[in-house]
Amino acid sequence: MKNVESKTGRAWIEINIENLRHNAETLKKAMQPGCELMAVVKAQAYGHGAILTASHLNKLGVRAFAVATLDEGIALRKGGICGEILILGHTEVERASELKEYDLMQALISFAYAEALNHQGIAVKGHIKIDTGMHRLGIACGELSSVRKVFFMENIKVCGMFTHLCCSDSRHPDDVSFTKGQIASFYRMADALRDSGITLPKLHIQSSYGLLNYPHLACDYVRVGIALYGVLSSPDDDTVLKLELRPVLSLRSRVVLIREVAAGESVGYGRDFTAGRDTRIAILPIGYGDGFPRNLSGGKGSILIKQYVVPIVGRICMDQLAVDITDAEDVTVGDLATLAGASGYDQLSVPVIADNSGSISNELLCRMGARLPVITR
Numbered sequence: 001m002k003n004v005e006s007k008t009g010r011a012w013i014e015i016n017i018e019n020l021r022h023n024a025e026t027l028k029k030a031m032q033p034g035c036e037l038m039a040v041v042k043a044q045a046y047g048h049g050a051i052l053t054a055s056h057l058n059k060l061g062v063r064a065f066a067v068a069t070l071d072e073g074i075a076l077r078k079g080g081i082c083g084e085i086l087i088l089g090h091t092e093v094e095r096a097s098e099l100k101e102y103d104l105m106q107a108l109i110s111f112a113y114a115e116a117l118n119h120q121g122i123a124v125k126g127h128i129k130i131d132t133g134m135h136r137l138g139i140a141c142g143e144l145s146s147v148r149k150v151f152f153m154e155n156i157k158v159c160g161m162f163t164h165l166c167c168s169d170s171r172h173p174d175d176v177s178f179t180k181g182q183i184a185s186f187y188r189m190a191d192a193l194r195d196s197g198i199t200l201p202k203l204h205i206q207s208s209y210g211l212l213n214y215p216h217l218a219c220d221y222v223r224v225g226i227a228l229y230g231v232l233s234s235p236d237d238d239t240v241l242k243l244e245l246r247p248v249l250s251l252r253s254r255v256v257l258i259r260e261v262a263a264g265e266s267v268g269y270g271r272d273f274t275a276g277r278d279t280r281i282a283i284l285p286i287g288y289g290d291g292f293p294r295n296l297s298g299g300k301g302s303i304l305i306k307q308y309v310v311p312i313v314g315r316i317c318m319d320q321l322a323v324d325i326t327d328a329e330d331v332t333v334g335d336l337a338t339l340a341g342a343s344g345y346d347q348l349s350v351p352v353i354a355d356n357s358g359s360i361s362n363e364l365l366c367r368m369g370a371r372l373p374v375i376t377r
């Protein structure tokens with residue numbers, strides 16, 4: 001598989017395993033002693049290929065993973081992934097036997113959910129989710145007695161307890177004080193449980209920005225997603241810890257057709273682009289069906305071919321897009337194009353592309369995972 005796509009493929013994702021290794025090592029070093037990296041590999045490891053990414057991380061000694069769904073967890077096990085796998089989202093309790101069969105840990109997203117899962121009569125492992133202010137999933141941080149009861153449920157082995165920070169990416173004083181409040185309420189809950197005689201399970205709070213902005217926290221795990229893939233969510237994000245992380249993913253395609261368009265003629269749907277001069281257009285067989293954002297149409301996006309940065313013209317289609325190569329004279333059919341990430345000459349930053357399209361790196365990356373093959377280099 002390795003080099004086939006890059007020779008014959010229409011479009012593909014290329015993963016730099018050395019950069020993944022570098023990021024995992026860098027993040028581990030930034031964590032407090034005793035804290036383990038839990039690699040978040042949901043949504044095809046943010047487009048990087050869940051099994052591919054997780055198996056490389058396994059080889060590097062990473063022993064804990066998080067996914068969003070039961071089926072993602074099962075896929076990892078079927079792909080030979082060892083270690084702990086935590087499902088962060090909801091799993092239908094009727095599927096409890098699969099949690100057991102594949103040795104997956106389930107986030108216990110409310111007290112009622114934990115009760116319903118317990119009532120299935122199947123021994124499962126869980127991590128109790130505590131809601132400290134995000135108000136998405138979790139048992140409210142004031143409900144000590146409910147949380148306590150979960151520890152005594154017959155069919156649930158509580159292996160962890162965690163919360164999720166909702167504005168740890170921000171360094172605005174209001175957000176910092178809100179985040180500190182979230183952290184304090186989580187530890188208040190943990191202390192109260194300990195005081196009531198409960199042996200605490202593994203505790204975890206931080207995701208990528210939680211680590212980068214609150215690196216002093218000494219938990220058992222850090223759930224790292226976006227930082228593992230070597231990018232921040234947005235280009236202007238500033239963090240307390242400034243780690244040298246390296247982008248792992250590059251998005252590539254090839255020129256399949258070159259055509260001449262006379263001044264005054266249009267290109268693409270809606271005749272959105274009209275050539276102001278005689279123009280050479282290159283067509284690439286990649287589009288929004290591959291996760292490349294359609295709203296980079298109309299002059300908002302550029303890509304790399306050889307040493308040239310060439311503008312996307314007209315509307316990006318589901319499976320094709322057009323670039324203006326008038327000033328890139330030696331571009332020919334078959335030339336490699338880089339739409340995100342590194343090429344030999346330059347770098348198109350994922351956070352910048354995401355920002356230009358009105359989103360964040362996380363969304364841009366995970367959308368790429370839907371149709372494209374992933375290769376390593």
Ligand SMILES: *Cc1c(COP(=O)(O)O)cnc(C)c1O
Pocket residue numbers: 040042088164206207208209223224225226227362
């Ligand atoms: C997705 C997710 C993460 C990873 O977040 P990043 O910002 O990508 O590091 C961590 N924890 C939970 C609960 C998540 O849903």
